Amino acid sequence: MTMLDRRSLLITGGAAGALFALSPAIAFARAATERRLLFVLQRGAADGLATLAPVGDPDFERLRGPWAEQALTGARADSFFTIHPNLSAVTGLYASGEAAFVHATASSYRERSHFDAQNLIESGGAKPYAVRDGWLNRLVGMLPPDGSRALALAPAIPLALQGANRTSSYAPSNLPEASAELSERVSALYSSDPLLSSLWEEALRTREMAGDTQMRNLRNAQQTGQLAASLMNGAEGARIMMVESNGWDSHAGQPNQIGGALERLDAFLGAFRTALGESWQDTLVVVATEFGRTAKPNGTNGTDHGTAGAAMLMGGTVAGGRVIADWPGLKQNDLYEARDLMPTLALEAVLAGAIAEHFSLDPARAMVTLFPGRSATAKTGLLRT
Amino acid sequence: MTAVTIAWNRFGLGARPTDRPPADPARWVMSQLERFDVRPAAIAARPTTAEGVAELTEFLTMRRQARQMQSVDPMDKPSATARRDIQQSLMDDMAARGLVAIQSDTPFAERLVHFWANHFAVSVAKRQTSGLVGPHEFEAIRPHIMGSFRDLLQAAVLHPAMLTYLDQAQSTGPNSPLAQRAARRQAREAGINENLAREIMELHTLGVGGGYSQADVTEFARAMTGWTVAGLPRARQATLLPNSAAWAGYQHEPGAKTVMGRRYNEEGAKQSLAMLDHFATHPSTARHIATKLARHFASDDPPPAMVARLERAFLESNGDLPTVYRALVASPEAWSNDAPKFRTPWDWSIAALRAVGMEQIPSRNFAGMLRELGQVCWGPAAPKGYDDIAASWAAPDALIRRVEVAERLARQAGPRDAMALAQALFPDALNDGTAAAIRRAESGTQALALLLASPEMMRR
Numbered sequence: 001m002t003m004l005d006r007r008s009l010l011i012t013g014g015a016a017g018a019l020f021a022l023s024p025a026i027a028f029a030r031a032a033t034e035r036r037l038l039f040v041l042q043r044g045a046a047d048g049l050a051t052l053a054p055v056g057d058p059d060f061e062r063l064r065g066p067w068a069e070q071a072l073t074g075a076r077a078d079s080f081f082t083i084h085p086n087l088s089a090v091t092g093l094y095a096s097g098e099a100a101f102v103h104a105t106a107s108s109y110r111e112r113s114h115f116d117a118q119n120l121i122e123s124g125g126a127k128p129y130a131v132r133d134g135w136l137n138r139l140v141g142m143l144p145p146d147g148s149r150a151l152a153l154a155p156a157i158p159l160a161l162q163g164a165n166r167t168s169s170y171a172p173s174n175l176p177e178a179s180a181e182l183s184e185r186v187s188a189l190y191s192s193d194p195l196l197s198s199l200w201e202e203a204l205r206t207r208e209m210a211g212d213t214q215m216r217n218l219r220n221a222q223q224t225g226q227l228a229a230s231l232m233n234g235a236e237g238a239r240i241m242m243v244e245s246n247g248w249d250s251h252a253g254q255p256n257q258i259g260g261a262l263e264r265l266d267a268f269l270g271a272f273r274t275a276l277g278e279s280w281q282d283t284l285v286v287v288a289t290e291f292g293r294t295a296k297p298n299g300t301n302g303t304d305h306g307t308a309g310a311a312m313l314m315g316g317t318v319a320g321g322r323v324i325a326d327w328p329g330l331k332q333n334d335l336y337e338a339r340d341l342m343p344t345l346a347l348e349a350v351l352a353g354a355i356a357e358h359f360s361l362d363p364a365r366a367m368v369t370l371f372p373g374r375s376a377t378a379k380t381g382l383l384r385t
Numbered sequence: 386m387t388a389v390t391i392a393w394n395r396f397g398l399g400a401r402p403t404d405r406p407p408a409d410p411a412r413w414v415m416s417q418l419e420r421f422d423v424r425p426a427a428i429a430a431r432p433t434t435a436e437g438v439a440e441l442t443e444f445l446t447m448r449r450q451a452r453q454m455q456s457v458d459p460m461d462k463p464s465a466t467a468r469r470d471i472q473q474s475l476m477d478d479m480a481a482r483g484l485v486a487i488q489s490d491t492p493f494a495e496r497l498v499h500f501w502a503n504h505f506a507v508s509v510a511k512r513q514t515s516g517l518v519g520p521h522e523f524e525a526i527r528p529h530i531m532g533s534f535r536d537l538l539q540a541a542v543l544h545p546a547m548l549t550y551l552d553q554a555q556s557t558g559p560n561s562p563l564a565q566r567a568a569r570r571q572a573r574e575a576g577i578n579e580n581l582a583r584e585i586m587e588l589h590t591l592g593v594g595g596g597y598s599q600a601d602v603t604e605f606a607r608a609m610t611g612w613t614v615a616g617l618p619r620a621r622q623a624t625l626l627p628n629s630a631a632w633a634g635y636q637h638e639p640g641a642k643t644v645m646g647r648r649y650n651e652e653g654a655k656q657s658l659a660m661l662d663h664f665a666t667h668p669s670t671a672r673h674i675a676t677k678l679a680r681h682f683a684s685d686d687p688p689p690a691m692v693a694r695l696e697r698a699f700l701e702s703n704g705d706l707p708t709v710y711r712a713l714v715a716s717p718e719a720w721s722n723d724a725p726k727f728r729t730p731w732d733w734s735i736a737a738l739r740a741v742g743m744e745q746i747p748s749r750n751f752a753g754m755l756r757e758l759g760q761v762c763w764g765p766a767a768p769k770g771y772d773d774i775a776a777s778w779a780a781p782d783a784l785i786r787r788v789e790v791a792e793r794l795a796r797q798a799g800p801r802d803a804m805a806l807a808q809a810l811f812p813d814a815l816n817d818g819t820a821a822a823i824r825r826a827e828s829g830t831q832a833l834a835l836l837l838a839s840p841e842m843m844r845r
Binding site: 044156159176179300 | 510552555556557559564575576577578579580583587588593599753757758759766767769776777778779780781782783784785786788789790791792793816818819822825826827831834835838839840843
């Protein structure tokens with residue numbers, strides 16, 4: 001991978017002695033693992049019944065009315081579920097056995113606040129705000145040193161990546177770059193400030209990895225997918241990455257809103273897969289949301305905050321082409337609190353199990369470290385490895 | 386940090402080159418509560434809530450007509466110009482907010498405006514709110530921050546911006562006259578949307594764990610049906626009330642309702658107002674607001690003694706906000722040097738613009754700058770508003786962007802004595818390292834950029 005980009009000028013040009021110590025060539029020895037994990041968090045509570053529709057459930061049409069008809073136009077995942085028509089790239093991966101869905105899954109959270117639920121799915125704690133760091137950060141600590149570079153594709157570091165282990169963030173901007181001379185002096189300016197100096201070093205390293213992108217923001221899903229792949233590719237690429245996906249809180253006019261959000265997610269994933277090339281064989285992609293939505297539409301052609309939803313596993317190591325679910329049914333008595341899809345599979349168990357298998361970790365230890373205080377056992381058998 | 390530096394930075398928006406250190410910093414902060422200008426010229430010149438609502442309804446009408454004409458992309462064609470106008474107006478609102486902040490002689494009061502606007506966040510992430518989010522702060526927040534929390538709450542959550550943002554305007558009681566009429570015509574069933582009701586309880590008043598259940602949320606949502614925005618398709622005949630809220634009785638779910646153990650008789654709009662009043666003075670609300678204020682002004686980990694003091698001030702004064710602010714300024718924890726707050730992008734931008742003595746704000750550049758720094762003005766991703774802790778803002782890429790902006794601002798600001806400026810902005814509080822970096826800089830521009838990017842400027 002060529003590192004000759006505009007950032008290199010920082011290091012090669014002028015009196016750059018102090019900066020040279022921060023050069024990625026030195027900071028990154030060869031990665032100790034080739035395995036990669038991309039975690040996509042759908043913020044706002046994605047509707048699993050729209051993503052992967054249980055058209056074979058006799059109560060689905062009764063509950064969802066005209067939405068159920070549209071669900072029939074999606075590709076068949078099996079005799080029971082259809083995949084939303086806007087998920088064409090995901091459907092392709094599913095057909096080739098490289099994508100699996102997990103349905104009727106939820107974290108241990110049973111209330112309906114986005115913010116508490118996102119705190120849980122990012123911190124990995126069993127109660128909101130009980131755990132201060134993020135589970136992806138703790139995962140970094142479980143991986144071999146130097147092979148565990150972790151990055152958020154965002155201007156700031158989300159909670160899931162915050163914690164004791166060093167992580168970083170990157171997002172393209174349209175600001176003119178600071179001059180090499182100023183950058184060099186800022187390094188000196190921050191040298192006696194532990195927080196600022198470590199942020200600054202990390203920033204310079206990540207910018208170098210990203211290379212000379214023409215992107216100015218993360219609005220284009222396809223370009224974002226390509227950028228994510230470029231930051232994970234190569235020996236020095238990130239081994240753990242988190243991407244945030246927005247636009248799932250569909251209280252009103254849900255079909256259009258979900259349709260657009262799924263289309264963007266699909267474009268992102270498709271471009272990511274293509275651009276990742278051979279590294280796909282070593283990659284696991286997990287897509288999850290904080291909770292699902294109400295089973296029945298509300299009064300404004302949308303849905304309100306619910307409980308269980310659907311998650312996706314993708315990548316070269318996934319034992320795909322199947323839906324993993326202990327389907328609870330949609331009869332009024334089968335719903336959680338008579339309104340939401342009933343959770344029958346702990347999301348934490350799915351995440352810990354898949355990630356343990358992917359990185360060859362002990363599943364029980366992964367469960368305890370990433371999601372402390374759970375009674376569920378890590379679910380294994382999700383990957384082919 | 387000295388008391389002057391804390392007054393200027395932690396309680397204020399950063400010093401300007403012409404500022405002179407106050408003799409009594411705490412008194413200077415406190416005096417701003419009386420000197421606050423509710424409607425400075427830059428804001429008085431902006432469109433009102435009523436104009437924002439008119440713009441929105443006109444836009445929705447045009448969009449509906451476009452749909453009826455079966456244009457390929459209903460969001461485009463005839464309404465593209467209208468959308469551009471709304472966008473420009475939003476950027477001008479943002480610039481007006483920035484201008485008031487950089488010019489203000491009562492920066493503590495302006496900080497309180499920003500705090501409350503974020504507490505009652507309406508996000509431009511939902512496009513329909515574009516023309517209303519500015520008026521929401523200017524006309525619902527500003528006039529009430531020196532009054533009672535009860536009045537502030539009512540004005541903030543019943544403003545058209547909030548009613549639109551959290552889907553309240555559409556929420557319809559299943560037994561309301563409107564729903565019954567729809568049922569007779571076999572039209573689509575109208576129903577409850579509990580989004581705003583939930584966020585009022587969780588975010589604006591009681592807080593998580595504040596003692597309410599899902600049943601309370603649903604019941605409160607039923608009581609809230611009827612609050613809407615006059616002029617919207619279903620609400621043409623709604624009655625306009627003060628603060629631009631509108632009541633459509635024909636959308637309201639009739640009947641007595643019980644929320645958190647209290648029974649409320651059917652009294653139309655008064656029913657939900659009584660519930661709001663109950664929440665506004667509830668002990669859970671006092672705790673929630675006290676915690677947020679202590680976190681904002683003292684430390685990411687709110688000092689328990691300080692929270693308890695603010696909570697008491699809130700409860701004993703029945704939610705009189707100046708009483709709570711006085712308890713805040715009187716709290717020694719807020720004047721402690723131990724854990725300075727990491728500035729948010731908004732705070733840092735305003736402090737940097739004040740530091741170089743900027744007097745004008747080009748609207749497009751200002752909105753763009755905030756976006757690139759990672760904090761779109763009025764643009765949090767969720768109704769919770771922007772986070773208020775260092776972990777959310779102190780990130781590598783975010784820092785590099787501040788340095789980039791610092792260099793650009795330094796170029797625009799032109800030549801000046803950066804060392805003298807540094808000493809004026811941080812009297813007795815300039816780090817040796819920053820002073821050395823400024824002294825050794827190879828140009829005045831570079832020296833100024835280093836000052837703007839210095840550790841002192843990153844924290845407050």
